[in-house]
Amino acid sequence: MGGVEFLKGHGTENDFVLLPDPDGVLDLTEARVRALCDRRRGLGADGVLRVVRPAASDVASAASPWFMDYRNADGSIAEMCGNGVRVFAHYLVEAGLVPAGEFVVGTRGGDKPVVVHPDGGVTVDMGPARITGESTTKTDGVEFTGVGVDVGNPHLACVTDVPVATLDLTEQPHFDPAVFPNGVNLEFVNVLRDGALRMRVHERGVGETRSCGTGTVAAVASWLHGTGRSTGRATVDVPGGQVTVVVGERTATLTGPAVLVARGELDQAWWDAL
Numbered sequence: 001m002g003g004v005e006f007l008k009g010h011g012t013e014n015d016f017v018l019l020p021d022p023d024g025v026l027d028l029t030e031a032r033v034r035a036l037c038d039r040r041r042g043l044g045a046d047g048v049l050r051v052v053r054p055a056a057s058d059v060a061s062a063a064s065p066w067f068m069d070y071r072n073a074d075g076s077i078a079e080m081c082g083n084g085v086r087v088f089a090h091y092l093v094e095a096g097l098v099p100a101g102e103f104v105v106g107t108r109g110g111d112k113p114v115v116v117h118p119d120g121g122v123t124v125d126m127g128p129a130r131i132t133g134e135s136t137t138k139t140d141g142v143e144f145t146g147v148g149v150d151v152g153n154p155h156l157a158c159v160t161d162v163p164v165a166t167l168d169l170t171e172q173p174h175f176d177p178a179v180f181p182n183g184v185n186l187e188f189v190n191v192l193r194d195g196a197l198r199m200r201v202h203e204r205g206v207g208e209t210r211s212c213g214t215g216t217v218a219a220v221a222s223w224l225h226g227t228g229r230s231t232g233r234a235t236v237d238v239p240g241g242q243v244t245v246v247v248g249e250r251t252a253t254l255t256g257p258a259v260l261v262a263r264g265e266l267d268q269a270w271w272d273a274l
């Protein structure tokens with residue numbers, strides 16, 4: 001009998017293990033997610049994307065034929081993953097599970113309409129980026145003030161003059177648990193010029209990653225908010241590449257690359273022993 005099928009992919013180097021599981025038969029425990037994502041004893045990834053039919057998932061969705069069951073590298077469940085949705089959509093088309101073009105992906109953060117472009121890029125309608133108020137974070141001995149942004153998952157996006165390239169994000173930055181009782185993704189953002197940002201991120205449940213799609217939406221919403229605007233467009237440079245974000249009155253879109261790099265089978269004995 002073959003082992004568990006997997007694929008590996010990334011969106012601006014935010015990398016994922018994909019587990020095709022249409023009928024929801026995989027027992028995806030926290031321990032298995034942690035082992036898969038471990039860069040020494042597993043495949044290595046920032047998160048896991050289980051590809052499951054909505055009827056076989058814990059979230060019902062009428063509009064989407066497929067549900068993205070996202071897990072952080074520490075095994076925790078998160079509502080949404082912007083880079084993950086792009087990779088997920090690219091996989092669905094590549095595997096012939098949906099026709100190329102426009103379709104909807106179900107997530108715990110709601111149904112996300114996507115467009116898979118002929119050049120391999122993907123645009124995701126992320127829904128509204130909701131400003132939730134000011135808070136602070138402290139990292140590397142420096143306190144940053146930022147704006148809370150709900151992109152389905154929680155963010156604190158801090159626009160700063162401190163060059164983000166100089167920050168040490170190896171430790172968990174401090175944040176206010178009274179404001180973010182379920183934890184928070186923390187973005188540090190420089191404005192390069194009008195409509196062009198640079199961002200680094202410390203993700204809840206992962207640590208520093210080379211990109212965070214929902215984080216880039218939060219960064220643009222925070223930057224716009226700081227300039228007295230509620231709508232606008234910006235490119236966001238992250239360590240793993242560049243994405244484009246458009247924040248509108250009712251919704252925000254995220255456009256960027258999606259890459260599949262490998263596919264194979266997990267060793268059944270390794271999986272069973274976890």
Ligand SMILES: N[C@@H](CCC[C@H](N)C(=O)O)C(=O)O
Nearest residue numbers: 078081082083153212213214
């Ligand atoms: N990398 C993702 C966000 C993944 C979830 C996040 N760590 C959380 O816990 O909310 C993205 O591209 O949006």
